[in-house]
Amino acid sequence: MQIVTFASAGGVHGIPVLAVEEFFRPVPITRVPLADPRIAGLMNQRGKSATVLNLRRCFDKLSGEPTVYPKMILLETDDRLTPEARELGVRTFTDPVVLLVDRILDIVSIDSKALQPRPAHITERFVAGVLRHGDGYVCLLDLMTLIEDILIPKA
Amino acid sequence: MSIIEQLTAPGVASRNGDARFSIFSPVITVEHREFYERIVSELNGVFPICTQGKCTAVEVSEDATEQEQITDLMKRVESFSGELLEVTKQLFDQFYQAKEHFCRMIHGTTAYVKINLMDRNLLERTCDVRWWALETAFSDCIDLTQRVHDRLDHLLQAAGDTPEAAALRSCLEQTPRWEVDADTNARLRSCLSELAAQLTKAQRNEATTLASDVELVHKKASFACGRLEDINNSYTLYRDLVIVCKDGTIIANSNRETRSRVLGLNIADENWFQKAMATKDGTQYHAEDLAQSRVETDRSLVYSAAIRENSDNYGRVIGAMGVFFDFQGEAQMILDDHMARDAGNEGEVDDGWFSFLTNSDGVVIASSDSGIIEPGKMPHVPRKHRVPAAGKPPMSYAVFEGRESAIFSSRTDGYLDYPGLGWASHLIVPKDQIFQTATAFTQLGISIDELMQSRLVPEINKQTFAKVQDDKESIQLISLNGIVFASKLGKRGVALGPIFDQIKQTGEFTTSKMEDLLKEMAIGELQLNLQALENFSKQAIDLLDRNLFERAADIRWWSTD
Numbered sequence: 001m002q003i004v005t006f007a008s009a010g011g012v013h014g015i016p017v018l019a020v021e022e023f024f025r026p027v028p029i030t031r032v033p034l035a036d037p038r039i040a041g042l043m044n045q046r047g048k049s050a051t052v053l054n055l056r057r058c059f060d061k062l063s064g065e066p067t068v069y070p071k072m073i074l075l076e077t078d079d080r081l082t083p084e085a086r087e088l089g090v091r092t093f094t095d096p097v098v099l100l101v102d103r104i105l106d107i108v109s110i111d112s113k114a115l116q117p118r119p120a121h122i123t124e125r126f127v128a129g130v131l132r133h134g135d136g137y138v139c140l141l142d143l144m145t146l147i148e149d150i151l152i153p154k155a
Numbered sequence: 156m157s158i159i160e161q162l163t164a165p166g167v168a169s170r171n172g173d174a175r176f177s178i179f180s181p182v183i184t185v186e187h188r189e190f191y192e193r194i195v196s197e198l199n200g201v202f203p204i205c206t207q208g209k210c211t212a213v214e215v216s217e218d219a220t221e222q223e224q225i226t227d228l229m230k231r232v233e234s235f236s237g238e239l240l241e242v243t244k245q246l247f248d249q250f251y252q253a254k255e256h257f258c259r260m261i262h263g264t265t266a267y268v269k270i271n272l273m274d275r276n277l278l279e280r281t282c283d284v285r286w287w288a289l290e291t292a293f294s295d296c297i298d299l300t301q302r303v304h305d306r307l308d309h310l311l312q313a314a315g316d317t318p319e320a321a322a323l324r325s326c327l328e329q330t331p332r333w334e335v336d337a338d339t340n341a342r343l344r345s346c347l348s349e350l351a352a353q354l355t356k357a358q359r360n361e362a363t364t365l366a367s368d369v370e371l372v373h374k375k376a377s378f379a380c381g382r383l384e385d386i387n388n389s390y391t392l393y394r395d396l397v398i399v400c401k402d403g404t405i406i407a408n409s410n411r412e413t414r415s416r417v418l419g420l421n422i423a424d425e426n427w428f429q430k431a432m433a434t435k436d437g438t439q440y441h442a443e444d445l446a447q448s449r450v451e452t453d454r455s456l457v458y459s460a461a462i463r464e465n466s467d468n469y470g471r472v473i474g475a476m477g478v479f480f481d482f483q484g485e486a487q488m489i490l491d492d493h494m495a496r497d498a499g500n501e502g503e504v505d506d507g508w509f510s511f512l513t514n515s516d517g518v519v520i521a522s523s524d525s526g527i528i529e530p531g532k533m534p535h536v537p538r539k540h541r542v543p544a545a546g547k548p549p550m551s552y553a554v555f556e557g558r559e560s561a562i563f564s565s566r567t568d569g570y571l572d573y574p575g576l577g578w579a580s581h582l583i584v585p586k587d588q589i590f591q592t593a594t595a596f597t598q599l600g601i602s603i604d605e606l607m608q609s610r611l612v613p614e615i616n617k618q619t620f621a622k623v624q625d626d627k628e629s630i631q632l633i634s635l636n637g638i639v640f641a642s643k644l645g646k647r648g649v650a651l652g653p654i655f656d657q658i659k660q661t662g663e664f665t666t667s668k669m670e671d672l673l674k675e676m677a678i679g680e681l682q683l684n685l686q687a688l689e690n691f692s693k694q695a696i697d698l699l700d701r702n703l704f705e706r707a708a709d710i711r712w713w714s715t716d
Contacts, residue, residue: 002638002642004635004639017638017639017642018642018643020639021639022636022639023632023635023636023639024632025628025632069628071632082643082645084645104631104632104635107635107638107639
């Protein structure tokens with residue numbers, strides 16, 4: 001499986017490439033009053049509004065300085081996922097969601113069997129597990145856990 | 156305008172002007188040319204890759220939208236690569252222009268400082284000569300000598316053509332002169348008493364008083380010589396100082412070694428003497444450009460002023476004072492200063508570095524290497540350098556002694572109330588030394604990113620740096636998007652993978668190389684900045700030192716008064 005790695009909140013994280021529609025530079029965001037602080041706002045993406053999640057704020061502890069030149073990752077909507085993606089168990093939200101991250105790093109191929117469970121010190125539920133990559137580790141994120149936590153109102 | 160403003164202004168102008176460096180210019184270092192070729196070939200390599208990408212798009216997909224998406228990505232890569240090619244050229248342009256600008260500032264100022272130092276020095280000389288000419292010892296001496304001469308003439312006329320008169324006449328002409336030599340003076344007095352025996356009583360009385368005055372002249376002239384020696388010992392800048400009677404006869408000098416030859420010499424026909432005699436009052440002086448004088452064997456720079464009756468500023472002119480400045484010695488020190496030196500070769504001036512002064516006719520008057528730039532001849536420099544106009548100091552590149560060199564010239568129009576003699580100073584520096592790559596400079600104590608953000612780095616470089624980083628990001632985003640796109644095509648997209656990988660690599664390689672160059676530039680500029688400051692401060696200290704030296708000499712001499 002290929003994942004895209006990016007930097008956010010002082011760490012390196014990854015998501016499956018098949019969950020990504022496009023990478024781009026930040027576009028103007030409209031703030032939404034009274035929204036969850038993790039939501040940076042709404043943006044217009046090809047006529048549809050997409051919710052921008054500020055990934056830095058999604059972590060329990062804020063760490064690292066926010067960058068001056070962040071990047072955006074537009075996620076695929078659930079209906080546009082390729083059969084291959086579904087086969088691999090990639091899940092995304094029904095509406096367009098954008099992740100605001102510090103820097104896009106690379107696209108790498110990984111062996112999903114090498115995925116190790118989330119270490120005990122990482123409290124964020126949306127971290128699916130960690131992977132050895134190069135000299136360090138990459139946290140693989142479970143997008144649906146994150147998105148549902150923010151965007152689906154709890155009963 | 157201050158020295159620095161004056162010299163930096165043209166540099167700045169050329170920086171914003173159209174002057175451009177070609178990558179084919181011989182001054183571009185081998186490393187940089189290799190570097191440039193590498194970047195250009197990498198970037199040029201992107202274009203066929205993009206074409207291949209467009210072809211692959213047609214092969215892998217029958218969907219027109221998908222094809223268009225790929226083609227669009229490829230086009231964007233092409234456009235960024237084109238931009239980067241342009242930026243690379245600009246980068247080298249800026250790099251070399253910045254170096255030229257700083258060197259122009261440093262060497263142009265050095266050329267200016269040299270001539271300015273000379274003029275400041277010469278101003279002091281004009282002050283010296285005016286003030287010394289007012290010394291009472293000199294006016295007394297001339298006054299008395301003149302009167303004794305007149306009375307001797309009168310007496311000789313009265314005596315007629317007797318052997319005693321002839322003996323007296325020959326004694327008057329004898330060297331060493333009776334005015335300063337005790338023996339001749341005694342002989343003159345004995346001649347005078349022999350002559351007196353044949354004269355009338357009244358004339359005998361006159362001869363007796365005259366004999367005592369003749370002795371007094373010797374005392375006064377010796378005292379004047381002593382005073383001149385005092386001055387010379389205090390200042391150490393003069394080859395000789397002379398006191399001249401109205402008729403052009405030298406009656407006192409400071410140089411013991413040449414005294415027997417110089418005293419009694421008649422220099423009535425020399426220009427410096429005539430000009431001094433013609434001055435209107437004690438505030439005026441004459442500065443004679445390098446010329447041959449019978450007082451000195453070498454060509455000398457003479458400053459002269461009139462000696463006036465009773466040492467009064469507005470008194471009648473009774474003689475003149477001439478000071479022979481040790482120009483060669485002073486000039487040599489100034490010319491040898493601020494030159495690159497070979498540490499290994501006993502601190503000899505580096506090959507290819509020359510410094511020399513020319514007069515208002517463009518003829519060399521002093522040179523750091525008289526074997527190559529010969530005094531008395533016109534130097535082999537571009538026309539606009541020969542007699543540089545006031546104002547903008549010229550700078551050109553030319554081949555000098557078989558070596559590509561940069562030539563800096565500067566003239567001053569005097570200092571304070573000294574108008575100067577229209578001289579110019581020239582500095583020749585090998586061109587490759589201006590553009591040599593900065594040596595590794597690791598002890599900056601500041602990170603490269605901090606440096607790039609600091610105000611030490613010119614705005615234009617910062618813009619380029621930002622542009623390179625921006626393009627780097629753009630290419631990265633395009634290639635990543637391409638990979639995402641290809642991965643969604645599944646098996647069909649496999650063919651596109653390597654293409655985007657290649658684009659990504661090229662983008663990373665070229666932009667990181669460019670960043671390196673920008674960093675090298677920033678460090679180089681910082682170094683040059685520091686070097687310029689070091690140079691300016693050295694020169695400023697030199698200036699102060701020389702001024703203080705003059706003051707020290709003044710106080711030594713005043714204390715003997």
